Amino acid sequence: MLEFILSHDNLPYFVCGVVVVMLGVIEMFARLAGASLVFVLDEPEPNLSTAEPSNPITQWLYLDRLPVLLWCVMALSLFALLGFATNLMCYLLRAHTLPQSISVWLVFPLTGLACHWLGSRSWWRYDRMMKDSDVDLSGSVAVMTLGTAKPGVPAEALVKDPDNHRHYVMVEPREGESVFVPGTWVVLLSRRKRVWLATRFEP
Known part of the structure; x- marks a missing residue:
């Protein structure tokens, strides 16, 4: 062979x-x-x-x-x-x-x-x-699913809207934040083109 x-x-x-x-x-x-x-x-x-x-x-x-x-x-x-x-x-x-x-x-x-x-x-x-990425998800809580996100390097996250519909979005930490690894819960803050800026979710 x-x-x-x-x-x-x-x-x-x-x-x-x-x-x-x-x-x-x-x-x-x-x-x-x-x-x-x-x-x-x-x-x-x-x-x-x-x-x-x-x-x-x-x-x-x-x-x-x-x-x-x-x-x-x-x-x-x-x-x-x-x-x-x-x-x-x-x-x-x-x-x-x-x-x-x-x-x-x-x-x-x-x-x-x-x-x-x-x-x-x-x-x-x-x-x-x-x-x-075009859906208004500001303030929604998402979980990182694929890749490691850091400033300038977005990664995939899963979020549910108020109607309980699932959305896959690209997320990166806002300036000064640490990296987001898969499984990290984050809050979506604002959208820059197709990428959402987020901060770590503190329950």
């Missing part, structure tokens, strides 16, 4: 897999340091769902609706998995793999279709988070 994975015909897919693993390791260390690569890269604006797309290809692939890092990891992972799967199927049926010049051009459109399908299902939560 190792010989199959490292074969010349599988080189593009092996490289993509290595890149995904490296990004995962870097993200893990970033999380341990209280940051995240996702928030460093450019992301779509909150009102993107009503904006005109820059071009139909990026819209169809959901490249203009998901965080750049998330989309790149998704595309690279799908390309690697589909490439290995294609060559494995060919190897099992014909006892040899497809040359790169053939398999790559076969896997490219399959990856595009997979990105469209998976992107449409990944976007709903991100889109909901962006819409939730």
Whole structure:
């Protein structure tokens, strides 16, 4: 199996897999340091769902609706998995793999279709988070759920409105506050674009 994975015909897919693993390791260390690569890269604006797309290809692939890092990891992972799967199927049926010049051009459109399908299902939560940022939740108590928030580095929090509806919002501590780790209860104070400034909740 190792010989199959490292074969010349599988080189593009092996490289993509290595890149995904490296990004995962870097993200893990970033999380341990209280940051995240996702928030460093450019992301779509909150009102993107009503904006005109820059071009139909990026819209169809959901490249203009998901965080750049998330989309790149998704595309690279799908390309690697589909490439290995294609060559494995060919190897099992014909006892040899497809040359790169053939398999790559076969896997490219399959990856595009997979990105469209998976992107449409990944976007709903991100889109909901962006819409939730427009709800007036000043004074509401939220709990940090994902990532470590510190000044300039927002993280995800869960809050319920007066009607008991759940909202996922991006939160960062106000100036002078300490970091918020997952499980920390905070009070939302004011919204700056799509990010809520918050202070630690003292019951």
